[in-house]
Amino acid sequence: MGKTTFVGAVSEINPLRTEAVMTSASAGIDDLTHTGDKTTTTVAMDFGRITLDQDLILYLFGTPGQDRFWFMWDDLVRGAIGAVVLVDTRRLADCFPAVDYFENSGLPFVIALNGFDGHQPYTPDEVREALQIGPDTPILTTDARHRADAKSALITLVEHALMARLR
Amino acid sequence: MATPTGGHPYNGDQRVPGEHGDNRFGFPAASGGQGPGQYQPYQQQEHQQQGAPGGPGSEWPQQQPGAGWPQQPQQRHDTSQQPRIQPVQQRRAPEPAKPAAHNPLVRPYAMTGGRTRPRYQLAIEALVSTTADPARLQGQLPEHQRICRLCIEIKSVAEVSALLSIPLGVARILVADLAEAGLVAIHQPGGDEAAGGQPDVTLLERVLSGLRKL
Numbered sequence: 001m002g003k004t005t006f007v008g009a010v011s012e013i014n015p016l017r018t019e020a021v022m023t024s025a026s027a028g029i030d031d032l033t034h035t036g037d038k039t040t041t042t043v044a045m046d047f048g049r050i051t052l053d054q055d056l057i058l059y060l061f062g063t064p065g066q067d068r069f070w071f072m073w074d075d076l077v078r079g080a081i082g083a084v085v086l087v088d089t090r091r092l093a094d095c096f097p098a099v100d101y102f103e104n105s106g107l108p109f110v111i112a113l114n115g116f117d118g119h120q121p122y123t124p125d126e127v128r129e130a131l132q133i134g135p136d137t138p139i140l141t142t143d144a145r146h147r148a149d150a151k152s153a154l155i156t157l158v159e160h161a162l163m164a165r166l167r
Numbered sequence: 168m169a170t171p172t173g174g175h176p177y178n179g180d181q182r183v184p185g186e187h188g189d190n191r192f193g194f195p196a197a198s199g200g201q202g203p204g205q206y207q208p209y210q211q212q213e214h215q216q217q218g219a220p221g222g223p224g225s226e227w228p229q230q231q232p233g234a235g236w237p238q239q240p241q242q243r244h245d246t247s248q249q250p251r252i253q254p255v256q257q258r259r260a261p262e263p264a265k266p267a268a269h270n271p272l273v274r275p276y277a278m279t280g281g282r283t284r285p286r287y288q289l290a291i292e293a294l295v296s297t298t299a300d301p302a303r304l305q306g307q308l309p310e311h312q313r314i315c316r317l318c319i320e321i322k323s324v325a326e327v328s329a330l331l332s333i334p335l336g337v338a339r340i341l342v343a344d345l346a347e348a349g350l351v352a353i354h355q356p357g358g359d360e361a362a363g364g365q366p367d368v369t370l371l372e373r374v375l376s377g378l379r380k381l
């Protein structure tokens with residue numbers, strides 16, 4: 001929850017949307033439409049852009065967290081700095097597939113807790129405990145609607161990625 | 168290696184969609200993921216001459232259309248059921264009225280000769296900039312012309328897909344075609360080859376200081 005909001009908060013362009021077509025080879029089990037004799041489904045992905053320097057552009061891709069979208073994450077992780085896993089604290093378990101994926105892929109990631117209804121029901125430590133997250137992975141609270149929050153989540157991520165590279 | 172200049176071919180590694188079969192928690196999955204941030208360094212092209220030594224055209228292998236590349240079976244693609252890509256807010260690049268008679272957008276896979284994979288696995292964040300002079304665009308496929316007009320200002324493959332309402336996979340193919348023909352230059356993301364294409368420390372530091380200055 002909050003992916004598009006997060007991307008929009010820091011992007012210099014309005015978030016754009018692209019679609020990837022998944023064929024039966026990598027398809028999951030639900031949400032499939034049959035076209036011809038191929039089974040395909042499309043996955044939408046939002047993205048934004050931040051020009052950091054004259055010759056440096058950062059792209060932010062927002063993809064859904066369901067594990068049937070892993071095929072798309074595979075596409076994105078190569079060359080990526082890292083991932084921000086946005087966690088709706090009302091539905092903590094929803095982020096397990098994403099956390100699992102990034103732990104296995106070795107891509108640096110941070111967890112950003114998205115407090116809805118104006119409050120954060122859990123502290124980062126409680127979430128770390130509940131999700132069995134290692135001590136190195138940063139967990140922060142964020143309001144994806146606020147640019148400063150989104151920006152600081154990104155800074156935390158890049159710092160974390162840098163530490164991981166230097167280790 | 169931080170800032171690639173000009174276009175160069177992809178190493179053609181086709182990644183197989185991941186095989187992450189099991190969800191060890193057995194929880195129902197739902198939204199919550201946030202995709203990776205991709206960095207994309209590039210250098211501005213200055214006075215790039217068509218066909219100049221080291222220019223984009225010269226580095227791309229000459230290929231007959233379809234040659235050396237396994238033909239995929241023609242994909243049936245029912246466009247009426249296939250929601251087209253749309254910008255979240257309509258921010259279309261200025262484009263001329265579409266020629267009504269033969270609009271290739273209706274049949275994206277037909278347009279790419281039935282191919283569903285690019286010859287080169289273009290990164291979604293790879294940057295595209297048009298190097299062709301406008302006179303050369305005459306006679307190109309309308310889709311190719313649209314991409315070339317869009318990428319006069321540098322754009323990522325993702326932006327080409329979103330702004331021209333072309334599915335990502337098709338955009339990759341069309342951009343690869345244009346690069347092969349020497350009409351656009353590709354600025355491939357840099358990365359540390361030894362570390363599997365991960366961004367190197369220098370780049371991470373640049374990204375970090377750039378973010379802090381925002």
Ligand SMILES: Nc1nc2c(ncn2[C@@H]2O[C@H](COP(=O)(O)OP(=O)(O)OP(=O)(O)O)[C@@H](O)[C@H]2O)c(=O)[nH]1
Pocket residue numbers: 001002003004005006064114115116117118142143144145198
């Ligand atoms: N209180 C609060 N509301 C938020 C936050 N982030 C997003 N929202 C609200 O939640 C709603 C959904 O946010 P989106 O950004 O559209 O969520 P999404 O992840 O893109 O959703 P899908 O694209 O449908 O998967 C919007 O009304 C946002 O204003 C947050 O951090 N705090």
Ligand SMILES: [Mg+2]
Pocket residue numbers: 003004005046
């Ligand atoms: Mg969204």
